Amino acid sequence: MNNTQTGSLLSRLVLSFLLFAAPLPSAWSLDTELPENIGSPDVTDLPDLGNSAGALITPKRERDLGKAFMRSVRRSEKVMEDPLLTDYVQSLGQKLVNNSSAKGTPFSFFLIDDPQINAFAGPGGYIGIYTGLLLTTETESELAAVLAHEIAHVTQQHLLRAWESTSQMSIPSAAILLAAIVLGATVGGDAAAAAAVGGQAALIQKQINFTRANEQEADRVGIDILAESGYEPRAMPSFFSRMGKANRVYASKLPEFLMTHPVTTNRTADALGRAEQYSYKQTADDLRYHLARITLQQQAMPTPQEAIQEFESMLKDGRYRSEAAVHYGIALAHLRAKQFDDAAAALDELMRSHPNTIEFIVSRSEVDARRGKGADALRRLSAAIDKHPGSYALNIAYAETALAQGQPANASQKLQGFLDFRDEEPRVYQLLARAAGDQDKQALGHQYLSEYYYWIGDLESAILQLEIALKRPELNFYESSKLESRLAELRAEQDEEDRKRSATP
Structure with missing residues (x-):
């Protein structure tokens, strides 16, 4: 074949x-x-x-x-x-x-x-x-x-x-x-x-x-x-x-x-x-649905200026399902263009009506961080995480801001807490590795990098990072044993993939 x-x-x-x-x-x-001879069973059967x-x-x-x-x-x-x-x-x-x-x-x-x-x-x-x-x-x-x-x-x-x-x-x-x-x-x-x-x-x-x-x-x-x-x-x-x-x-x-x-x-x-077995429901769309769609549309625009022009035209002509989402698209375009004052003004207006919307909180915090107000951004993000501890977006935003502010220990603390909710997001391990490096915890940094490479499907790099970690002098017996056990698991997977490749004609 x-x-x-x-x-x-x-x-x-x-x-x-x-x-x-x-x-x-x-x-x-x-x-x-x-074709006529291919039927479909009755919905009740x-x-x-x-x-x-x-x-x-x-x-x-x-x-x-x-x-x-x-x-x-x-x-x-x-x-x-x-x-x-x-x-x-x-x-x-x-x-x-x-x-x-x-x-x-x-x-x-x-x-x-x-x-x-x-x-x-x-x-x-x-x-x-x-x-x-x-x-x-x-x-x-x-x-x-x-x-x-x-x-x-x-x-x-x-x-x-x-x-x-x-x-x-x-x-x-x-x-x-x-x-x-x-x-x-x-x-x-x-x-x-x-x-x-x-x-x-x-x-x-x-x-x-x-x-x-x-x-x-x-x-x-x-x-x-x-x-x-x-x-x-x-x-x-x-x-x-x-x-x-x-x-x-x-x-x-x-x-x-x-x-x-x-x-x-x-x-x-x-x-x-x-x-039809269910009664009709007039279901309103969650605002986040429209925010996701406008985000993708904004990202697809060649330049932020074109995005702003298109979204303002949508507002003028009434071509939208969510006015707030279009204003958010304009705010994102301003942020992309580094027009931070305009982005902040648009987001502040949105947050007056939707103070708990995660997209607005994260984007407004990014504006603060990029304007040199990292402490304000961290306070805003930390308060939101208290309400939504399992939010991937909030935890990532907090960690990135904390690292930029020279607070790797705080970044690590938040990310470690998030691992209790989801433990296979590559970006989390990438940020944990950076936080460990900033704290001069080299072995731990290589361990986290190994997990990052593992979750993106790069076994060779994951194995290499563990081998580097095991050479670090600061490891104690327990830590070395844990890393050696993990290394053995990854090498077994690598051997299996190598056998499969060699068996392919």
Whole structure:
């Protein structure tokens, strides 16, 4: 099997776990019809696919597999490191998880800087959202609908049940294979072919028959999650319908692999029938949804001056869903242009109406810090962290400001506290390494750098940092033993990856 054939095969399976795998409507489209002999079960009799994976993989192994999967994603995709955007999608996703059967289970939501209308679910609750999807949605309920669908893929264990064979594989090998499957359509044929050695391609083909049932079940469960979370459940079929209308315009450009998984009129009708079981809700968008969208739009503008001109035009013409969000876009553009007085004035006005909005607090603190008022920035951020201790954006902003103010111990304290909430954010370890270095704790700094490289998927550099740390004279026996144990774990993973590479034709 050549690379093109293998890539095509993996691309077909990826559609089992992607809600929308097509690029933006301006470039590609999805078919909205199926042949007559392919039906769709009645919405009241959707399939219950069972839970066979639970008997073959423990929760700990699933979580370990998820972490390894995420490292593979970071190696191949442009995962966004913007703390405020990450903070928003994580808070939205967690709200949905809390109203699902997975309440209490850790999930990780992250953005990928790519214009595709795309989202995917990996093992262990790792859910990626492409920026193109966020910008294409028109309401927060639509975005929540996509996330709820992906959460349902996890709670129903679709990926794990399709890949029960991974229980016999090592964690690194299984994670690389699963990442190639989930990202096969975007990574390309070479990456997919490398992961499909050892007869795995035949197993992939065997699982394709389950994809339509998986999607129907994820729609059904996702709509229930939406309703329980206070969002409008009709947002899911509404988004399906809008996508279908856009896709019909571009049907002549339909990629071949999308033919196996269209957004069909039957699927839209089934989702609408499920949603109609709930009463209509007039759900207001959270301001943070609009702030995330305007942030992406502002970042895409070639210059801050162009952004200011465009946003002021939007205000003049009334072309907005949130006036506050447009004013925030103008403030961000002023900040980007180093027009700090204008940025401060705009943010102060916003904070009078929205004093607890994290985006405004972080941006206003950045203005203070860049105007030489770091102490004011730290006080503002510290007070906000007391109210939102698990906020990634607030903790990162505080640590960066504290380091700039020559307070590495304070930065370390806040970041160590944040690790109790999430312990796999690369930027946290990068800042901890810098704080340790500023305190002349060289061994600790190399240890944190090792974790940084590990979480971005660079095993060689992670191993090297631990080897350097172990040569430091200040280590005691306990610290050396701890580092040696961690080094052994990383070397074992490296050996596994090397064996997989050598086995690839």
